[in-house]
Amino acid sequence: MVTISRTRWRFTWAAGSLFLIALFGVTTHQTWLTEFDRLIIGWVRQPLPRPLTRSIIWITTSGNPRSVTWITLLLAAGLVIIRRYRATLFLLFNVLIFAGLGNSLIKHLVRRPRPTVDRLVNASSYSFPSGHSITAMLLWGSTIILLSGLLRQHPLWKKSLIGILSVWIVLIGLSRIYVGVHYPSDVVAGWTLGFVLLTLSQWFLTRHGDDLS
Numbered sequence: 001m002v003t004i005s006r007t008r009w010r011f012t013w014a015a016g017s018l019f020l021i022a023l024f025g026v027t028t029h030q031t032w033l034t035e036f037d038r039l040i041i042g043w044v045r046q047p048l049p050r051p052l053t054r055s056i057i058w059i060t061t062s063g064n065p066r067s068v069t070w071i072t073l074l075l076a077a078g079l080v081i082i083r084r085y086r087a088t089l090f091l092l093f094n095v096l097i098f099a100g101l102g103n104s105l106i107k108h109l110v111r112r113p114r115p116t117v118d119r120l121v122n123a124s125s126y127s128f129p130s131g132h133s134i135t136a137m138l139l140w141g142s143t144i145i146l147l148s149g150l151l152r153q154h155p156l157w158k159k160s161l162i163g164i165l166s167v168w169i170v171l172i173g174l175s176r177i178y179v180g181v182h183y184p185s186d187v188v189a190g191w192t193l194g195f196v197l198l199t200l201s202q203w204f205l206t207r208h209g210d211d212l213s
Contacts, residue, residue, distance in 0.1 A: 023189065
């Protein structure tokens with residue numbers, strides 16, 4: 001029977017708690033959250049060589065809605081071709097519903113303005129949570145879960161790809177801080193909420209013992 005481990009559930013509860021703490025801090029304008037954001041921004045927004053800055057901008061734009069939509073559709077098409085229909089539903093629901101509609105709903109409920117620092121890319125709408133961060137967690141987190149099943153017989157490939165995708169999730173979030181369009185607390189909220197939704201969607205689709213892969 002397919003189950004989610006106790007350790008995974010513990011991480012999920014911790015992630016949910018962090019999201020609620022960030023949400024509380026933003027909606028009640030807590031000074032400790034302001035200090036946290038200021039500290040992390042000071043670490044991340046250091047002067048960098050122009051080629052490295054261009055690379056960071058490329059990383060952040062790879063998480064734009066158009067790019068994510070195409071990546072998701074290509075992955076979904078591949079899953080359909082190999083007849084992994086439950087996995088396809090898992091991926092599409094996470095990215096299109098949770099990351100798309102869910103994130104937009106929370107943004108318009110919280111209505112946090114974006115940072116006023118100099119921005120390296122354009123950004124509209126509100127700041128909390130980071131759409132790129134929640135999307136990265138849901139898109140690439142879904143891919144990690146699916147690869148864990150599909151590559152059971154190829155542990156080296158599985159570990160390598162999971163490592164690369166995990167680093168990519170982190171880089172997407174950090175890039176949003178560097179280019180000046182999100183506060184660190186927005187990014188943390190996006191990661192943690194995305195992780196919670198990822199666990200819940202996986203549990204829902206596998207609660208009767210079905211395998212996503």
